[in-house]
Amino acid sequence: MIKTNPLLDSIEGTQIREIYGLLNEGDINFSLGIPNFPPPQHVKDAISRANEENYGHFYGPAKGSLELRQEIKEHYNTEYSQDLKIENIVITAGCTGSLHCMRLLKALANEHDKKVMVPELYFPAHVSQAISLGIKPVYTNLNKNFHLDLNKLEANIQKYKPQSIIINSPNNPTGVVYSGNELGKMVEICSENNVFIESDEVYMGYILDGNKHNPISRFANLDEAMIHNSFSKWASMTGDRIGFTIADKCLIDKLGKVSNNSITCPNTLGQYGALEFLKEWNESKEFLKDKQKKLKETRDYMIPRLNGMGLKCKKSEGSFFEYVEINEDIEVDGPYDIKSLNLAYKFLENGVGVAPDVDFSSPDSPLRGNYMRVSFSVTKHGEKITEDIPYIEYTKEGLEKMENTLNS
Numbered sequence: 001m002i003k004t005n006p007l008l009d010s011i012e013g014t015q016i017r018e019i020y021g022l023l024n025e026g027d028i029n030f031s032l033g034i035p036n037f038p039p040p041q042h043v044k045d046a047i048s049r050a051n052e053e054n055y056g057h058f059y060g061p062a063k064g065s066l067e068l069r070q071e072i073k074e075h076y077n078t079e080y081s082q083d084l085k086i087e088n089i090v091i092t093a094g095c096t097g098s099l100h101c102m103r104l105l106k107a108l109a110n111e112h113d114k115k116v117m118v119p120e121l122y123f124p125a126h127v128s129q130a131i132s133l134g135i136k137p138v139y140t141n142l143n144k145n146f147h148l149d150l151n152k153l154e155a156n157i158q159k160y161k162p163q164s165i166i167i168n169s170p171n172n173p174t175g176v177v178y179s180g181n182e183l184g185k186m187v188e189i190c191s192e193n194n195v196f197i198e199s200d201e202v203y204m205g206y207i208l209d210g211n212k213h214n215p216i217s218r219f220a221n222l223d224e225a226m227i228h229n230s231f232s233k234w235a236s237m238t239g240d241r242i243g244f245t246i247a248d249k250c251l252i253d254k255l256g257k258v259s260n261n262s263i264t265c266p267n268t269l270g271q272y273g274a275l276e277f278l279k280e281w282n283e284s285k286e287f288l289k290d291k292q293k294k295l296k297e298t299r300d301y302m303i304p305r306l307n308g309m310g311l312k313c314k315k316s317e318g319s320f321f322e323y324v325e326i327n328e329d330i331e332v333d334g335p336y337d338i339k340s341l342n343l344a345y346k347f348l349e350n351g352v353g354v355a356p357d358v359d360f361s362s363p364d365s366p367l368r369g370n371y372m373r374v375s376f377s378v379t380k381h382g383e384k385i386t387e388d389i390p391y392i393e394y395t396k397e398g399l400e401k402m403e404n405t406l407n408s
């Protein structure tokens, strides 16, 4: 048999994917982190026009279209008072592509320097990408509100001596949004300890209670930090695979080479959609405002009902997720010795998909076993995504099924 990278065997597929694969048509899906609305009409039109012009026929530039890089630069400089140059931006195959290119760069960089710090709870790929390339993930703690525990951060950095840390705000799975103050202090600690910051900001379009997004580049220089981002959630175009990295020019040049070797160039047609999203920013802003309102409405409907059934949660500040704690007095039997997994599969039997905590925590974590992520970007499995999904009806249906499961 052909020999392959043995490290890949140590990575398990996520339970989110497993559960998603087992959903039946008509089941309520609270498990995936995808927007429950289509891309804005002007973005779809731009992609159609580009297709009609046969632009999909071409390979584009390896680092992505100059026009799109230019527009991203302008956007950050205008919206966040940055001083970015086009050389600070590379277009990637989604945010995942940006993260993976960076891991590939680090994997072979220095044999003695192969640790990445991740706050636990985490987005699964932040850990699995590292493991698959022989980089050791080391963890730092959150406080009880799921924000970074800054005291422990310093101690953990000194204990594990990682070369970099990956943070994520707005956060998947917790819904936490780090404040400017928090980010400033984190940058100070990382800078003093020579730890490079990678900031995954893929949910920046979904801060739900009026605060503005804080890119890490407002608090750190580009020799201390970088941004991984994408249009996947921002413009609801997850399938188009358009992401971007913001970093120091030297790093961008290297990331461009890695990306070029992986994918030749980013998806040409998708880049036209992303370009339109930024060029017609006023229209896109209205789109985001409308979607944030709908997500907020769903979140606010969901929280008291989840709390009422013994699934305790705080109000998510951003992203699409509530991270719920299963009440101690809820007993669940099942084939696993992990309560959250048993409960997730019980919900699945009753027509609801949720994401159990095992995907977001390491095996020894105290945060493993009693939690689950519930997405308020709700869909009905097998149904096409349209503008007018009856999202509150679906949410009610899903929550009723969960209540029935817990009462049975």
Ligand SMILES: Cc1ncc(COP(=O)(O)O)c(C=O)c1O
Pocket: 033, 093, 094, 095, 096, 097, 123, 168, 172, 200, 202, 229, 230, 231, 232, 233, 238, 242, 243
């Ligand atoms: C925190 C986080 N980062 C990155 C991604 C992947 O983004 P993309 O689809 O742009 O690769 C996701 C997707 O769910 C995510 O939740």
